[in-house]
Amino acid sequence: GQNIDQPTEMTATEGAIVQINCTYQTSGFNGLFWYQQHAGEAPTFLSYNVLDGLEEKGRFSSFLSRSKGYSYLLLKELQMKDSASYLCAVLDSNYQLIWGAGTKLIIKP
């Protein structure tokens, strides 16, 4: 079966760095997405990785290792507004998006 695992909840301090991990087992791979979702709102796109390595975009970076079926989202200089759920999703061989359950990130002052 297809499976995406990410921690249910994480807590970090304002100004710090946090890494949210995602491991996946899917039938084929055509890219991995990270989305941010604030409570009561629709998800918004953060990043897309299809090749191994690190993609940096401001305070957010995303890393992918296809051989390990592993990705992480790195958030630097955390701000209170970063409190949200972070969703990992993989595009499988049929170009179907397989979603993780999301990681709720709590930022404390």
Add this chain to the structure above:
Amino acid sequence: GAVVSQHPSRVICKSGTSVKIECRSLDFQATTMFWYRQFPKQSLMLMATSNEGSKATYEQGVEKDKFLINHASLTLSTLTVTSAHPEDSSFYICSCGQEHQPQHFGDGTRLSIL
């Protein structure tokens, strides 16, 4: 600006009412749109894949006669929750995207059935 427009954003209605939710692709033609449902504190759950000009593909456990999907044009898909009951109260979100591109989401519709 918004790529996907979803309307209405909030609906409160009596049990037994049918509710129609619209999802419009603003910047590109979407042959495929996705409908999700999200209950409080839970992850997105794919309900169905809406295909332009053909029948929608429903996920296991989703009643196609309960959740009617119409994708009559390349820019519009509608989800109708027929004879809605309190257990249908949820956050409904549509998404679409071009091939190999990230999905863009509508703002969601919060449905509350009294």
